[in-house]
Amino acid sequence: MIFPLIPFVVVATLALSTVASPIFEYAVKHSWATTPLGWEHHGTPAPDHPIDLRIGLRQDKIDDLIDALYRVSDPFHSDYGQHLSKSEVESLVAPHPTTLSIVHEWLESHGIDLSSVSYSPAQDWLSFRIPIATAEEMLSAKYHTFRHTESDELVVRTLSYSLPKQLLAHIDVIQPTTMFDRMNKMRTNYILDTSGSSATTIDPGLTVKGPAGQDIPLSCNTTVTPYCLQLLYGTAGYVPQAADKGNKIGIAGYLEQFVNFEDLQLFFSQFRPDAERANVTVVSVDGGLNNQSVPGVEANLDCQYTEGLTYPTPNIYYTTPGTAPTINDSVTPPQRDEPYLDWLNYILSQEDIPQTYTTSYGGDEQTFPMDWAVRVCGMFAQLGARGGSVMFSSGDGGVGAGTCQTNDGTNRTLFQPVFPATCPFVTGVGATYQIAPEKGVYFSQGGFSVYFPRPAYQNMAVPPFLQKVGTTYTGLFNPAGRAVPDVSALGLGFQVVVGGAVESVGGTSASSPTFAGIVSLLNDQRIASGKPPLGFLNPMLYSIGVSGFTDILLGNNPGCNTSGFNATEGWDAVTGLGTPNFQVLKSILG
Structure with a gap:
């Protein structure tokens, strides 16, 4: 018995917004219709407030990875129990070279020094620190500080962010942007x-x-x-x-x-x-x-x-x-x-x-x-x-x-x-x-x-x-x-x-x-x-x-x-x- 691949659902809402760069035409990646329940607007962070941006790049062979997962997990398959090594997994989730190239071009167009970028072992996650103002320009977004009404927890988030249309096929997610979840015990x-x-x-x-x-x-x-x-x-x-x-x-x-x-x-x-x-x-x-x-x-x-x-x-x-x-301070949490x-x-x-x-x-x-x-x-x-x-x-x-x-x-x-x-x-x-x-x-x-x-x-x-x-x-x-x-x-x-x-x-x-x-x-x-x-x-x-x-x-x-x-x-x-x-x-x- 072979369990077939579960298709992943890709989110890409192509509602056009203001063009934020002379090079790229932007489209909404994710947005909330209203402020998520339990949160309220608290203030606006300073433009020079630093934010650690993390970009999840599209993984070139993710479907192959999931297919392999089902083979090694199916007790009726000859590959059952033959789990993949760390390097084998990383080779499947690594981004295509074209993905890295176009994302690097986009980062450099916003003045980001690539030597300041950190990579996961598979290079499918990029992370770097930039001022809020730069993040807003890159993502055609506006960041605010939000307060959770029960816990008083403060977070800096945006209700919507966009990406160049050319990048929608290369970037899965960017955070912190629209994530408002509060993990529960x-x-x-x-x-x-x-x-x-x-x-x-x-x-x-x-x-x-x-x-x-x-x-x-x-x-x-x-x-x-x-x-x-x-x-x-x-x-x-x-x-x-x-x-x-x-x-x-x-x-x-x-x-x-x-x-x-x-x-x-x-x-x-x-x-x-x-x-x-x-x-x-x-x-x-x-x-x-x-x-x-x-x-x-x-x-x-x-x-x-x-x-x-x-x-x-x-x-x-x-x-x-x-x-x-x-x-x-009163409006900007780390x-x-x-x-x-x-x-x-x-x-x-x-x-x-x-x-x-x-x-x-x-x-x-x-x-x-x-x-x-x-x-x-x-x-x-x-x-x-x-x-x-x-x-x-x-x-x-x-x-x-x-x-x-x-x-x-x-x-x-x-x-x-x-x-x-x-x-x-x-x-x-x-x-x-x-x-x-x-x-x-x-x-x-x-x-x-x-x-x-x-x-x-x-x-x-x-x-x-x-x-x-x-x-x-x-x-x-x-x-x-x-x-x-x-x-x-x-x-x-x-x-x-x-x-x-x-x-x-x-x-x-x-x-x-x-x-x-x-x-x-x-x-x-x-x-x-x-x-x-x-x-x-x-x-x-x-x-x-x-x-x-x-x-x-x-x-x-x-x-x-x-x-x-x-x-x-x-x-x-x-x-x-x-x-x-x-x-x-x-x-x-x-």
């Missing part, structure tokens, strides 16, 4: 548990039967620990063997979320005693910090549960700045590039990378400019082609967070899926709760992308669900879109040590590291036996992997003044394919 519950109690031994009088007939402490219905997850998903008793053979798991951290080492040791002492004195490796990306005086609930949750499930597998926490540093780009560019520039990743952050898909989302999605494809399995929380808004209204000026009601979970090259993870039986939890965000079409690997699983939905929500979602989530795991009642105390935390931010931990153990088994890591998971999950999941039949995800979708037999937009059975998956993939 995928966490819904934040409940202090003063008792700190947990069930770490089986009491025959207080157990329930798991999906495989295993005895699980009744307390795991509401109080989740690594022991509960090991029993429920079948990893209990499995001892990782490939820690010295290169198997690693990576956790992406943003928004000044810092993992606390003392909290990690307290967590181990209470919930995973054999892991005491183990630690997580912290890697700084673009100057990211890890302030030990400010323990982060999200960072602690992610690291305590990935390590709680995968010890002694090396865990790497990547701390990437996700918010602007100190404000310089700039940060979008942190997804910073993290992806860093990871893709490394020779030795983890095989498994989890990220507990995201935002409503419509808040990302489409050209930006498509380009970033393609970077996840690069990571998958190199053998990386990438998990993202599917979101905590049911079928839609916020106002559930479109931001295109029409204010239509629309279910809002979360990006990057909607990218077809990552695995979106929804949430369940309780264990006898597991149910889809109300906040488990699921639905259908507007930006990305349904990938071929979902063509068997998704249509039966759509038939069950029928016309109930006609017009509220895109039935032809990429469907999320792909899979699920428990996401409520996780016991997390924060600042020395145990707190009960929930959200798909708990589900994603849990599922990633299980994937890392599957990679461990394969690497230990001399096989390649799993890489991009979805083609395998939706084919030979289906039998390795417990189908979740109960629960729904209300939102947008509706009861949302229902969990049902087969794939559904609450829990995806269901929750993992490690023993079955290990047998299938061994």
